[in-house]
Structures are given as structure tokens and as C-alpha cells.
Amino acid sequence: MNNNHFDKMKNGKGFIAALDQSGGSTPKALAAYGVPEDSYAGKDEMFDLVHEMRTRIITSPAFRSDSILGAILFEQTMDRDIEGQYTADYLADKGIVPFLKVDKGLAEQKNGVQLMKPINDLDETLRRANERNIFGTKMRSVIHELNQEGIKAVVDQQFDFGKRIIAADLIPIIEPEVNIHSESKEQSEEMLKEEILKHLDDLSEEENVMLKLTIPTKANLYKELIEHPRVIRVVALSGGYAREKANEKLKKNDGLIASFSRALTADLNVNQSDEEFNETLQQAVDTIYDASVNKE
Incomplete structure (x- = not known):
């Protein structure tokens, strides 16, 4: 494990950029960027275009390690290069810690939740991640309703995979998202916190995780998780909130930093000049950074 990356994630000021849209969400990401589905033929062209988008973001002067x-x-981004380097190495040279999405998407809803689909090639993926100098991984489940059996199953699955990731000398980002439109969002978050704490308390001193959670309805609900000795960092997903709303909610939570995707890239467009693109990205980075480090 890279100790400098560990220290940066635990103690650094800033946020995490989520650039991990996969096969199912890539067309939406490209469409939001101004690239409609009828402008490319097949998955190969689609992934080429999304890598061009991510390359433009990562190489932008606005994409800096001080934020x-x-x-x-x-x-696929891990396996591709940026300016002659594998993406993770390019990021590391910029002082930015590389993570890899390892889940295969969501299963059908049951007991009010969506577990992850099986990750049958996890061990091979983790081996390759180490070869590519990846620091940690991310995997997402979704909680839609207050259901104890479902929420317990989500957290159990996340930590089962998480322990395998730790054994491969990588840091797992545990991401049990609570749907922001859930009528029982606040109660689900309370139950989720308690289930997570049970697993954290069972980890050894050598086992550490990160958590990626929906910004809670009750401000500072996750303070106990943020301060837990087995937690390197707790980061927040935007969850469908517009950037301004997500930033506003994030500011109310001490110690919680952003890990935004759409809220980071929403205003970027393929037709912008480099100057317009970089200015737009810089504005997004500045506001998300501010919400992550300057609390109310």
C-alpha cells in the first residue's frame, strides 16, 4: 500500500472526483456532455468518447491536487492511458489518489434494497488493480426503503467484499447509498449507521475502510462513523442533488467531504473551448472544495 496516498486520504483537504460511470450510465454521462447516442456506433466508440471526456477533465489545470x-x-479507464501513462500513474504524478470501481451494477430490488450483482472476477480485478498502482476500490448498493433485513444484507455484502479487498492490500470504499427520494430516508440512515458500526467494531487494527454515503437528512448523523478508528475517511455522494443543493447540505456535516460525479461535471460540454471548459470545471471544483472543507 502507498503510505503517502494513505496519509493524503486520511488527512488531506479536498474531495474525491467520481469519474466511474460504467456501461449502463455512460450514455447518460455522454449525453449530459453534449454527445448524443446517435453520434457513435457501438460500445467501442462510446468508450473511446467517454475516455476523451475523462482525459479532458483529468488533464485540465482545474483538476489539481490542492483541491x-x-x-x-x-x-476501462484504468486500462487506458493519458499522455502516454496509465491513468492511475498519471493521476498519482499529479498528486491525486486513484481508486477503481469494482462492482458489476445492481441486482433487482428485494426487501427494499438493491444488492450488488455477483463480482465473480473480483480477485483477478484486484490483482490487476495492484499492477496499475490503484490505491483503493469502490462498490455501490442502494437502499430504497426502511427494511431491517434488506439494510443488514446490504451492509453484510459490502463488508464481505470489503474484507477481500483489504486482504489484497487495497482500501475499500463501502458505498451503501440511501435513495434521496425515499420516504423513509432519515430512518433508513439511522438503521444503516448502526449496521455499519457493528461491522467497523469487528475489524482488526490492520483493517481500514472508507465510507461513501448519501448526505444525511439529520446533519452530523455520521459523526460517529467519521471518528471511528477503522475509518480513513467518510465521503458523500451527490445522489441526484444539483451541485448547489448538494454543497448546501454537505456544509452542515462536519468532517464529511464530497465524492461527486454529476454534480462535478454537469456544466461541462464537448463544444466548449478549452478556456470555457477549464473555467467551468474550476468553478465546480472551487464550490465543492469549499463545501468539503468550510463547515457551518
Whole structure:
């Protein structure tokens, strides 16, 4: 494990950029960037275009380590290069810690939640992640309703995979998202916190995780998680909130930093000049950084 990356993630000021849209969400990400589906033929062209988009973001002068602590990559992005270097190495040279999305998407909803689909090639993916100098991983589940059996299953699955990731000398980002539109969001978050704490208390002193959670309805609900000795950092997903709303909610939570995707890139467009693109990205980075480090 890279000790400098560990220290940066634990103690650095800034946020994590989520650039990990996969096969299912890539068309939406490209469409938001101004690239409609009828402008490319097949998955190969689609992934070429999304890598061009991510390359433009990562190489932008606005994408700097004094604001951005880490970046979460899609597997294809990990295997591609930026300016002659594998993406993770390019990021590391900029002082930004590379993470990899390892889940295969969501299963059908059951007991009010969506577990992750099986990750049958996890061990091989983790081996390759180490070869590519990845620091940690991310995997997402979703909680839609207050259901104890479902929420327990989500957290159990996340930590089961998380322990395998730790054993491979990588840091897992545990991401049990609570749907922001859930009628029982606040109660689900309370139950989720208690289930997470049970697993954290069972970890050994050599086992550490990160958590990626929906910004809670009750401000500072996750303070106990943020301060837990087995937690390196707790980061927040935007969850569908517009950037201004996400930033406003984030500021109310001490110690919680952003790991935004759409809220980071929403105003970027393929037709912008480099100057317009970099200025737009800089504005987004500045506001998200501010919400991550300057609390109310």
C-alpha cells in the first residue's frame, strides 16, 4: 500500500472526483456532455468518447491536487492511458489518489434494497488493480426503503467484499447509498449507521475502510462513523442533488467531504473551448472544495 496516498486520504483537504460511470450510465454521462447516442456506433466508440471526456477533465489545470484528493475510475479507464501513462500513474504524478470501481451494477430490488450483482472476477480485478498502482476500490448498493433485513444484507455484502479487498492490500470504499427520494430516508440512515458500526467494531487494527454515503437528512448523523478508528475517511455522494443543493447540505456535516460525479461535471460540454471548459470545471471544483472543507 502507498503510505503517502494513505496519509493524503486520511488527512488531506479536498474531495474525491467520481469519474466511474460504467456501461449502463455512460450514455447518460455522454449525453449530459453534449454527445448524443446517435453520434457513435457501438460500445467501442462510446468508450473511446467517454475516455476523451475523462482525459479532458483529468488533464485540465482545474483538476489539481490542492483541491482534489482522489479520483474514482471505471475499469476501462484504468486500462487506458493519458499522455502516454496509465491513468492511475498519471493521476498519482499529479498528486491525486486513484481508486477503481469494482462492482458489476445492481441486482433487482428485494426487501427494499438493491444488492450488488455477483463480482465473480473480483480477485483477478484486484490483482490487476495492484499492477496499475490503484490505491483503493469502490462498490455501490442502494437502499430504497426502511427494511431491517434488506439494510443488514446490504451492509453484510459490502463488508464481505470489503474484507477481500483489504486482504489484497487495497482500501475499500463501502458505498451503501440511501435513495434521496425515499420516504423513509432519515430512518433508513439511522438503521444503516448502526449496521455499519457493528461491522467497523469487528475489524482488526490492520483493517481500514472508507465510507461513501448519501448526505444525511439529520446533519452530523455520521459523526460517529467519521471518528471511528477503522475509518480513513467518510465521503458523500451527490445522489441526484444539483451541485448547489448538494454543497448546501454537505456544509452542515462536519468532517464529511464530497465524492461527486454529476454534480462535478454537469456544466461541462464537448463544444466548449478549452478556456470555457477549464473555467467551468474550476468553478465546480472551487464550490465543492469549499463545501468539503468550510463547515457551518
